[in-house]
Amino acid sequence: MKRKIGIIGYGWVAGANHRSSYALSKDAEIVAVCDIKESARKKAQQDFGLSDECLFEDYKALIDSGLCDMVDICTPNSLHCEQAKYALNAGLAVSMEKPAGVNSREVEEVRALAEEKGLPVFICFTWRHMPTTRFLKDVIDSGAVGKVYHCYIKCIKESGLWEGRRLEWRFDEKYAGTGVLCDLGSHMIDFLGWMNERIVGLSANRGTFIKERQKLDSDEWAPVTTDDYANILADLSSGATANIELSRCAKTEDQLVEFIIYGEKGYIRFCNYVGEGLEICYGDKETIAKGKVRVATPEKYGTPGEIYQSQSFIDMANGKTDNFTSTIDDGLEAQLVIDAVILADQEKRYVTVDEIRRKLK
Ligand SMILES: NC(=O)c1ccc[n+]([C@@H]2O[C@H](COP(=O)([O-])OP(=O)(O)OC[C@H]3O[C@@H](n4cnc5c(N)ncnc54)[C@H](O)[C@@H]3O)[C@@H](O)[C@H]2O)c1
Numbered sequence: 343m344k345r346k347i348g349i350i351g352y353g354w355v356a357g358a359n360h361r362s363s364y365a366l367s368k369d370a371e372i373v374a375v376c377d378i379k380e381s382a383r384k385k386a387q388q389d390f391g392l393s394d395e396c397l398f399e400d401y402k403a404l405i406d407s408g409l410c411d412m413v414d415i416c417t418p419n420s421l422h423c424e425q426a427k428y429a430l431n432a433g434l435a436v437s438m439e440k441p442a443g444v445n446s447r448e449v450e451e452v453r454a455l456a457e458e459k460g461l462p463v464f465i466c467f468t469w470r471h472m473p474t475t476r477f478l479k480d481v482i483d484s485g486a487v488g489k490v491y492h493c494y495i496k497c498i499k500e501s502g503l504w505e506g507r508r509l510e511w512r513f514d515e516k517y518a519g520t521g522v523l524c525d526l527g528s529h530m531i532d533f534l535g536w537m538n539e540r541i542v543g544l545s546a547n548r549g550t551f552i553k554e555r556q557k558l559d560s561d562e563w564a565p566v567t568t569d570d571y572a573n574i575l576a577d578l579s580s581g582a583t584a585n586i587e588l589s590r591c592a593k594t595e596d597q598l599v600e601f602i603i604y605g606e607k608g609y610i611r612f613c614n615y616v617g618e619g620l621e622i623c624y625g626d627k628e629t630i631a632k633g634k635v636r637v638a639t640p641e642k643y644g645t646p647g648e649i650y651q652s653q654s655f656i657d658m659a660n661g662k663t664d665n666f667t668s669t670i671d672d673g674l675e676a677q678l679v680i681d682a683v684i685l686a687d688q689e690k691r692y693v694t695v696d697e698i699r700r701k702l703k
Contacts, residue, residue, distance in 0.1 A: 344368075345656055346412065347371065348407075349413075350414065351377060352383065352386040355416050356386075362648075363471075370412070372390045375397055376397075376399065383398075401428070412435040412436070413437070415429075419443065419518050419524065422439065426463060430455050436456070436463045437464040437465075438670075438673065440524075440532070441528040441673070444518070463669065469599070470536055473650075478620055479537065481622075486622075491604050493584040493585075493602070493604075494584075494585050494600075497598070497599050498597075499589065501597075518568050523572040523683055523684070528677075531676045534584055537601075541579075542577050543694040544695075550566055554566060599614040621635070621636055654668070682695050685698070
């Protein structure tokens with residue numbers, strides 16, 4: 343039987359990534375959509391052929407309608423936890439966009455409630471759900487590069503420099519929490535943990551280059567209150583180190599996501615804009631001497647360009663998890679690191695993730 347999904351927040355990510363990802367699954371159907379904007383509701387109605395009774399302005403009404411048994415939360419960051427808690431209390435399985443919330447305390451509340459109710463909460467760490475990153479995960483798990491020493495991660499964009507970009511919710515800490523730190527950083531922090539390299543302590547800086555933007559609804563200018571760059575130097579649970587560079591003010595190839603893992607036997611590199619596959623250079627002396635090679639992503643990981651995130655959510659709700667599933671525990675781990683970065687930057691000192699974790703008790 344197909345699972346019945348209600349989407350809350352039908353903006354960019356829901357209309358693009360989520361819509362196409364659900365289209366890959368035979369196990370679910372979108373039966374209801376909620377958005378505070380009429381234009382978004384109308385778009386959803388067209389995209390999924392929904393009747394007027396299946397469109398909602400208030401997320402509580404969607405959850406209470408009895409139409410769906412799972413909700414997919416795609417609203418601005420500060421709303422995720424409140425909406426997830428309401429859905430869990432109504433007995434629904436939940437998928438939440440990343441970051442799970444705006445601080446680790448509220449994310450821990452969702453985690454604890456999900457545990458109490460025995461319901462699944464999935465977090466959309468999308469980079470876990472693409473063919474080449476899944477291939478990378480399996481190669482790393484196989485121990486191909488041996489003991490890991492360094493992880494160099496870059497996630498940089500120029501989207502903060504687009505001419506005329508206004509003061510959207512992403513630039514307001516009240517709705518976003520932080521800027522690139524939680525927007526791009528939550529993905530990269532999770533990616534690292536997923537590669538078995540959990541951050542245990544760090545120093546960091548972050549800041550805002552573009553300090554003012556024009557408001558959405560008037561010609562008035564107002565301050566940007568979220569960061570547009572962040573740099574993290576981290577110690578990892580394995581004893582390795584990581585450098586994570588995040589920016590939306592770097593004029594570069596469209597959106598550069600580069601992940602290089604250096605181990606005792608060589609290195610492996612994932613980079614999103616050079617096409618599918620991985621760059622590898624590891625093995626014995628002779629192999630390394632031949633230089634880097636590109637290996638194609640095997641077909642078993644799926645079609646290049648597709649995102650298998652929605653199927654992973656449905657599988658989790660059906661009790662089936664695997665190496666790729668991203669859960670509220672992963673969302674909390676990423677949030678703890680984000681909170682550690684905020685504190686490290688504020689107090690200009692080294693912060694352990696356990697220091698943040700202890701504050702939750
Ligand atoms: N996983 C990814 O790769 C990825 C990519 C982009 C965005 N995101 C995340 O997805 C979320 C949404 O981002 P977006 O880019 O789609 O933003 P967006 O502004 O395009 O969409 C948000 C939508 O939520 C609606 N909304 C706001 N308040 C609401 C409420 N109370 N009830 C119902 N709907 C409400 C808005 O009207 C809007 O249509 C964010 O948390 C963001 O971090 C994740």
